[in-house]
Amino acid sequence: MYQAVIGVEVHFELSTETKLFCRCKNSFGEDENTLCCPVCLGLPGAIPVINKRAVEYALKAGLALGCRVNSPNRFDRKSYFYPDMPNEYQTTQAFIPICVNGCVEFEVDGKIKSVGIHEIHLEDDAGKLIHSDGGTRIDYNRAGVPLIEIVTEPGLYSADETVAFLEELRLRMSYLGISDCKMQEGSMRVDVNLSVHKPDEPLGTRTEIKNLNSFRAVANAIKNETERQIKVIENGGVIEQETRRFDDTKGVSTVMRSKETREDYRFFPEPNLPPMYIPVNKIDETRSNLPEFAGDRQRRLCADYGISLADAKIITSDRLIADYFEAVASLCDQREAANRIVRDILQKQNETKIHVTQSCLTAEKLAEIIGIFMSGRISRRTSRQLTDVAFCEPIDIIEYVEKKGLFQIVDEQVISAAIESILCENSSVVDDYKNGKTAAFSYLVGETMKRLKGQASPEIVNKMLGLMLKSNKNL
Ligand code: ADP
Numbered sequence: 001m002y003q004a005v006i007g008v009e010v011h012f013e014l015s016t017e018t019k020l021f022c023r024c025k026n027s028f029g030e031d032e033n034t035l036c037c038p039v040c041l042g043l044p045g046a047i048p049v050i051n052k053r054a055v056e057y058a059l060k061a062g063l064a065l066g067c068r069v070n071s072p073n074r075f076d077r078k079s080y081f082y083p084d085m086p087n088e089y090q091t092t093q094a095f096i097p098i099c100v101n102g103c104v105e106f107e108v109d110g111k112i113k114s115v116g117i118h119e120i121h122l123e124d125d126a127g128k129l130i131h132s133d134g135g136t137r138i139d140y141n142r143a144g145v146p147l148i149e150i151v152t153e154p155g156l157y158s159a160d161e162t163v164a165f166l167e168e169l170r171l172r173m174s175y176l177g178i179s180d181c182k183m184q185e186g187s188m189r190v191d192v193n194l195s196v197h198k199p200d201e202p203l204g205t206r207t208e209i210k211n212l213n214s215f216r217a218v219a220n221a222i223k224n225e226t227e228r229q230i231k232v233i234e235n236g237g238v239i240e241q242e243t244r245r246f247d248d249t250k251g252v253s254t255v256m257r258s259k260e261t262r263e264d265y266r267f268f269p270e271p272n273l274p275p276m277y278i279p280v281n282k283i284d285e286t287r288s289n290l291p292e293f294a295g296d297r298q299r300r301l302c303a304d305y306g307i308s309l310a311d312a313k314i315i316t317s318d319r320l321i322a323d324y325f326e327a328v329a330s331l332c333d334q335r336e337a338a339n340r341i342v343r344d345i346l347q348k349q350n351e352t353k354i355h356v357t358q359s360c361l362t363a364e365k366l367a368e369i370i371g372i373f374m375s376g377r378i379s380r381r382t383s384r385q386l387t388d389v390a391f392c393e394p395i396d397i398i399e400y401v402e403k404k405g406l407f408q409i410v411d412e413q414v415i416s417a418a419i420e421s422i423l424c425e426n427s428s429v430v431d432d433y434k435n436g437k438t439a440a441f442s443y444l445v446g447e448t449m450k451r452l453k454g455q456a457s458p459e460i461v462n463k464m465l466g467l468m469l470k471s472n473k474n475l
């Protein structure tokens with residue numbers, strides 16, 4: 001009878017070339033403190049200059065989530081003191097964020113749900129503390145990296161719903177190409193706010209859960225926190241508004257700090273950045289250039305290419321794969337293209353950790369392989385072997401098949417001549433077959449294949465042997 005109510009705050013690191021307020025490179029995994037300047041180190045007198053690309057990315061995100069755009073919008077200082085923050089404030093948008101009032105539809109167990117987007121704001125990231133035995137180091141390479149924070153309304157009601165929403169959100173951001181969206185690397189970070197109440201009563205007090213670095217952790221934290229809050233209330237306690245940390249391996253959350261109030265941050269407008277005006281034509285242009293998102297694309301791929309919804313879902317879960325599929329499918333059998341990509345190519349990607357678009361297997365090459373396979377000139381096994389090799393080396397397909405002698409004999413005259421001589425030489429086996437010994441058939445296929453050095457198309461051998469045995473009743 002208690003209902004969980006959830007709202008999430010999701011940070012995406014924007015994949016711009018440079019940081020939000022300076023020209024330092026925005027890059028992950030470089031040597032510590034090599035991507036820093038007076039601005040992102042917060043040195044006195046350094047003046048921030050807004051990165052136009054980051055604003056464009058935030059705009060794209062907002063329009064992709066059905067938001068209204070605030071023009072002008074504005075930056076504010078959020079004061080707090082912590083070693084990973086070289087200024088004693090974060091530059092964020094506390095009062096007039098760039099985008100507000102959106103709505104996102106997503107699918108859970110075949111049903112369409114929706115949740116409101118309260119706002120999207122732009123802000124700068126902090127540095128990173130690196131704890132080791134010798135002490136703690138600080139890496140400021142990440143300080144000043146542009147972030148968007150997407151804040152939903154408290155309008156999600158279960159772990160499944162929340163994860164489905166987050167998946168949709170991640171998919172949209174990756175389709176926009178504005179973020180790497182990698183939870184393990186921190187380019188997508190999720191904080192969960194959760195309260196419980198009885199549906200006919202007002203919303204309860206919420207807690208905020210941080211430190212969630214996978215969708216699985218999000219789901220576990222929601223289940224865990226829902227149970228914890230219900231237990232507290234049923235034992236006559238009250239829920240404190242606090243920030244909790246979730247340990248996914250132990251499956252428990254602990255208090256990190258009691259929630260600060262807004263006053264603690266002493267927000268005030270950033271004096272070094274003017275309000276940002278976003279022209280109406282810029283908004284219209286951005287909206288009309290939004291990509292076709294995964295849901296629409298799934299439906300179109302099913303209709304246009306006749307592939308299954310299951311395959312379409314897998315293919316559209318990566319925009320680049322969907323593009324790759326369409327490029328391949330325009331050149332060869334479409335279902336076979338889907339089949340190959342979903343079954344062989346994705347597995348190869350996992351094995352090699354190389355995305356197919358970064359591999360040697362161009363869409364043209366895969367289509368060529370599928371084309372020769374469909375014509376019967378190579379076996380399925382050979383075609384698999386070819387995709388394997390062509391993924392890693394820039395081979396010429398036809399040349400390779402010729403050199404390795406992988407072409408199948410499909411010439412029916414050649415095959416029937418071979419069958420004829422095998423039938424003559426094995427008249428007792430033919431008799432066995434006529435007397436109902438089905439194993440005799442496979443024996444004759446085997447002998448024919450042997451005669452043709454294993455290079456004949458087994459489908460054609462099977463088909464022709466059947467026909468010849470039937471027509472040669474009195475052989
Ligand atoms: P703050 O300004 O303190 O961060 P907000 O009102 O902006 O708080 O809300 C932050 C997040 O908490 C939002 O995602 C919102 O949906 C969620 N939230 C607010 N109230 C509740 C509640 N009673 N139960 C669950 N989530 C809530």
Ligand code: MG
Nearest residue numbers: 009149151191
């Ligand atoms: Mg907040």
Ligand code: ZN
Nearest residue numbers: 022024037040
């Ligand atoms: Zn810098």
